[in-house]
Amino acid sequence: MFGTYLYRELSNRRKQTTIIAAGMALAIALVMIVNGVAAGVRDAQSTVLASVYGAGTDITITEEPEQPAEGVPGQQQPRFEFGADEGQTADGTTELSQSRLTSATGSTTFSADALGVASNLDTVAAATATLTLSNVSFSGQIPNRTAEQGTDAGTGGAAPGGPDGAGGSAFDVGTFSVTGIDVAGESVGPLTSVELVDGRAFETSDSGTNVVILDTSYATSSVLTVGDTLEIGGEDFEVIGTVTSTSSDATTASNTYIPLDTAQRVAELEGQVSTVYVQATSSTDIAAVQSSLQSALPDATVKTQEDLASSVSGSLSTASDLVGKLGTWLSIIVLAAAFLISVLLTTSGVARRTREFGTLKAIGWNNGAIVRQVAGESLVQGAIGGIVGVVIGLLGIVAINLAAPVLSASATATAATDAGPGVGGGGTRFGGGATTAVATSTDVALSIPVTFGIIGIAVAIAIAGGLIAGAFGGWRAARLRPAEALRSVA
Amino acid sequence: MYQLSDLTKKYETKRGTINALNKINLSIPDGQMVAIQGPTGGGKSTLLQMLGALERPTSGAVNLGDNELSKMPDSGLAEIRARTIGFVFQGFNLIPTLTAQENVETALAPLGLAGAERKRRATEALEKVGLGERLSHHPSELSGGQQQRVAIARALVKEPTVLLADEPTGNLDEQTRDEIMELLEGLWRDEGLTLIIVTHDSAVAKRAERRLHLKQGTVTEKK
Numbered sequence: 237m238f239g240t241y242l243y244r245e246l247s248n249r250r251k252q253t254t255i256i257a258a259g260m261a262l263a264i265a266l267v268m269i270v271n272g273v274a275a276g277v278r279d280a281q282s283t284v285l286a287s288v289y290g291a292g293t294d295i296t297i298t299e300e301p302e303q304p305a306e307g308v309p310g311q312q313q314p315r316f317e318f319g320a321d322e323g324q325t326a327d328g329t330t331e332l333s334q335s336r337l338t339s340a341t342g343s344t345t346f347s348a349d350a351l352g353v354a355s356n357l358d359t360v361a362a363a364t365a366t367l368t369l370s371n372v373s374f375s376g377q378i379p380n381r382t383a384e385q386g387t388d389a390g391t392g393g394a395a396p397g398g399p400d401g402a403g404g405s406a407f408d409v410g411t412f413s414v415t416g417i418d419v420a421g422e423s424v425g426p427l428t429s430v431e432l433v434d435g436r437a438f439e440t441s442d443s444g445t446n447v448v449i450l451d452t453s454y455a456t457s458s459v460l461t462v463g464d465t466l467e468i469g470g471e472d473f474e475v476i477g478t479v480t481s482t483s484s485d486a487t488t489a490s491n492t493y494i495p496l497d498t499a500q501r502v503a504e505l506e507g508q509v510s511t512v513y514v515q516a517t518s519s520t521d522i523a524a525v526q527s528s529l530q531s532a533l534p535d536a537t538v539k540t541q542e543d544l545a546s547s548v549s550g551s552l553s554t555a556s557d558l559v560g561k562l563g564t565w566l567s568i569i570v571l572a573a574a575f576l577i578s579v580l581l582t583t584s585g586v587a588r589r590t591r592e593f594g595t596l597k598a599i600g601w602n603n604g605a606i607v608r609q610v611a612g613e614s615l616v617q618g619a620i621g622g623i624v625g626v627v628i629g630l631l632g633i634v635a636i637n638l639a640a641p642v643l644s645a646s647a648t649a650t651a652a653t654d655a656g657p658g659v660g661g662g663g664t665r666f667g668g669g670a671t672t673a674v675a676t677s678t679d680v681a682l683s684i685p686v687t688f689g690i691i692g693i694a695v696a697i698a699i700a701g702g703l704i705a706g707a708f709g710g711w712r713a714a715r716l717r718p719a720e721a722l723r724s725v726a
Numbered sequence: 727m728y729q730l731s732d733l734t735k736k737y738e739t740k741r742g743t744i745n746a747l748n749k750i751n752l753s754i755p756d757g758q759m760v761a762i763q764g765p766t767g768g769g770k771s772t773l774l775q776m777l778g779a780l781e782r783p784t785s786g787a788v789n790l791g792d793n794e795l796s797k798m799p800d801s802g803l804a805e806i807r808a809r810t811i812g813f814v815f816q817g818f819n820l821i822p823t824l825t826a827q828e829n830v831e832t833a834l835a836p837l838g839l840a841g842a843e844r845k846r847r848a849t850e851a852l853e854k855v856g857l858g859e860r861l862s863h864h865p866s867e868l869s870g871g872q873q874q875r876v877a878i879a880r881a882l883v884k885e886p887t888v889l890l891a892d893e894p895t896g897n898l899d900e901q902t903r904d905e906i907m908e909l910l911e912g913l914w915r916d917e918g919l920t921l922i923i924v925t926h927d928s929a930v931a932k933r934a935e936r937r938l939h940l941k942q943g944t945v946t947e948k949k
Contacts, residue, residue: 600805717780
């Protein structure tokens with residue numbers, strides 16, 4: 237009887253059924269799409285972050301650069317100092333060349349003991365440290381200084397020299413980022429989000445040696461291949477491999493990668509690191525690990541992936557904000573409206589059917605049977621809305637995935653930039669070459685994952701909507717006293 | 727057998743207290759056909775609701791057999807209505823979305839019968855009231871007389887011992903009225919029911935074995 241009555245009611249009251257189901261379907265579809273887009277944006281953020289921080293990293297430890305006091309110069313920039321006899325002179329022109337490996341601007345080095353602190357925590361699955369550096373190279377041509385001095389004294393008539401043959405100078409300043417990493421191959425860190433294109437990866441035996449792995453883009457632009465030599469910090473490094481990001485949308489975090497201990501030695505930063513990457517044993521432990529690390533390392537900045545996501549900017553960030561604020565509120569409003577419509581129509585339906593329920597009570601139906609009937613009708617209406625909503629939601633997700641809107645994203649990373657030359661006294665000095673913190677721009681195509689979680693949310697909403705409307709309607713129907721119900725109609 | 731003792735029912739309204747029934751003492755033996763007449767607002771429908779376990783008295787008692795209805799819980803009253811008492815209303819009170827057969831089946835739902843058994847008994851009941859060929863018709867597809875026959879089938883399908891009818895012919899023309907009354911009388915005789923009819927219609931009341939007059943909450947025998 238329950239099924240027959242329910243079917244007859246819903247099919248004969250199509251308008252009400254359609255309105256309730258349509259409202260519920262709209263709300264569910266919207267919630268699915270908003271949740272889906274949010275998940276897609278999160279994935280995109282993870283992709284961008286992984287390109288910078290590596291896959292599997294839950295927490296990073298860094299130290300903020302100290303604010304320089306007023307009148308005190310900030311971070312020391314590399315200086316190039318050349319002795320009087322340095323360089324090779326030919327045809328009145330002296331060629332000079334130097335490269336310096338320094339801590340990247342925007343990053344501060346700190347004691348590698350922090351890695352030990354992190355590794356010793358029970359809730360840490362893996363930890364590794366890196367040293368983010370910048371190699372600044374200077375090469376240039378200046379007029380032969382001995383010849384110039386002779387001219388000033390009026391002792392000779394030598395040619396002015398220099399690259400232009402008229403006493404001028406020309407300088408080239410090149411910079412690239414260098415990341416020193418632990419060659420032991422931990423499961424976290426920048427190299428976890430790259431794949432080998434050519435050559436080989438680091439091996440434990442590479443520790444302390446002058447070997448380098450290049451980002452493919454950098455290798456291409458610098459015309460370097462495996463087996464070539466690259467000067468870093470004034471020393472020659474053998475190129476042993478090239479890597480690219482595992483994401484087609486992102487670049488790797490650094491132009492070059494060298495063993496950590498080598499980087500510390502060449503940069504004269506023994507026992508120093510700039511970032512510690514930490515992977516917790518479980519996602520539920522992340523907050524506890526963060527708290528423990530912050531307590532143990534009070535001067536350090538301990539950030540989770542969630543914190544790091546805020547460093548992603550660009551239209552991806554805008555989309556994230558849009559989904560997080562407008563999308564969520566829109567979902568809540570539409571959902572509340574759908575629930576309200578469902579409740580109002582169900583309770584008004586009960587009011588309209590007062591005589592019907594009064595009659596059923598008069599012929600022996602108890603309250604439970606009538607509440608079950610009303611709640612059942614609401615649940616089925618919610619379920620119809622849920623099914624339609626899931627279909628619309630899936631179609632919306634498929635449409636978005638087909639359109640694949642491209643979001644630009646920038647994740648802050650330290651890298652070298654062009655630097656201007658300077659001239660110092662005593663020999664020849666070039667200062668002011670700089671590295672700066674730059675944003676690695678990446679275009680990420682938004683892709684919404686279809687998960688059972690999203691469908692589960694939709695089903696839960698449909699059931700909840702039906703139950704809420706059914707509870708209100710059933711409560712109202714149960715309150716009807718049979719005599720009053722019949723009398724009110726009379 | 728109904729036994730009413732000092733049965734009183736008062737309604738509190740904004741305009742004051744209405745004494746619908748005032749210390750009524752009445753016995754109605756099993757199998758009797760009783761007509762209750764009286765002016766509008768005299769308490770007829772209230773009395774019928776007391777007899778039908780739809781309403782509780784303000785004071786006094788209503789006994790049906792061994793059951794004191796005034797002291798039973800709601801679930802007990804629902805059980806009595808489901809098994810012992812059949813109702814027929816002036817407005818038929820059929821569920822518009824259900825067919826004739828399904829309307830009759832609603833009376834069997836509280837008894838927990840299997841679907842096939844419900845259908846069989848509903849079909850038999852409709853055949854008994856002359857609507858064997860209207861099983862799948864909706865109320866809107868039936869005349870007033872046919873709708874009342876469906877309502878009577880619904881009241882009798884559970885084989886009650888009491889049939890309460892509130893103005894059962896009030897919405898019908900004379901010819902249909904007579905047909906319905908003949909049907910009710912026939913069922914009363916054949917089934918051995920206690921039949922209590924509230925009516926304004928003297929022609930209907932004259933068919934009853936016993937006539938009661940209810941005025942200002944007080945009942946008197948009418949000869």
